[in-house]
Amino acid sequence: MISEDEDIKCMLAFRAGGDICFEKILKKYEKPLINFVYRFIGNKTEAEDIAQEVFLRVYKSKNKYEPRAKFSTWLYRIAANICIDYRRKPANKLHASTDSLDKPIVRDENxxxxxxxxxxxxxxxxxxxxxxxxxxxxxxxxxxxxxxxxxxxxxxxxxxxxxxxxxxxxxxxxxxxxxxxxxxxxxxxxxxxxxxxxxxx
Incomplete structure (x- = not known):
């Protein structure tokens, strides 16, 4: 499995015209991304469709890619934005959020x-x-x-x-x-x- 550093190298090589590098990224992240989206929407078929849309946007955005953060962070941000757009559609909105993000809390990660x-x-x-x-x-x-x-x-x-x-x-x-x-x-x-x-x- 390619590392985060290799992810960035692959994406930069892909940006320069090396499509085989995109295939490596796809192979590494396709299943994890489908699982991430599935846990968000609860529908396997739609999760696969959304994951495809994520990789399509990565493909189209290759010339805009800049390695300011981990590649996976950039990838999951694209996925999160698409999931948020999905939830905004009336047919997919199960629960509207009215939460405030300002309340202090105790950190408890696990x-x-x-x-x-x-x-x-x-x-x-x-x-x-x-x-x-x-x-x-x-x-x-x-x-x-x-x-x-x-x-x-x-x-x-x-x-x-x-x-x-x-x-x-x-x-x-x-x-x-x-x-x-x-x-x-x-x-x-x-x-x-x-x-x-x-x-x-």
């Missing part, structure tokens, strides 16, 4: 993953139950406000730092902390509701 892991240990080793857990988490993710969902997905599933997430979303690090804090609060409430109403737990 809270949600440990909560999900701890809760999962209490369930029986059953494929159907595990599927239900995954569906519950996905349903809760989809109902989060747009920026909260993107921030949480980038943090938990893509292992992006707070700084990288702030660059992708175009906001401050403190705003990212606030987004993550409130998204975890919402997921925790939904998870506790699930455990309370599921007799197998």
């Amino acid at each position: 809270e949600i993953t440990s909560e999900i892991a701890d809760a999962s240990k209490n369930l029986q080793e059953n494929i159907l139950e595990q599927k239900l857990i995954n569906e519950t988490i996905m349903s809760a993710l989809i109902l989060l406000p747009t920026n909260q969902r993107i921030a949480l997905t980038l943090c938990v599933y893509e292992n992006k730092s707070y700084r990288e997430i702030s660059e992708i979303l175009g906001c401050s690090v403190s705003s990212v902390e606030s987004l993550l804090f409130r998204s975890r609060q919402t997921l925790r409430k939904n998870w506790l509701f699930y455990k309370k109403n599921d007799k197998s737990v």
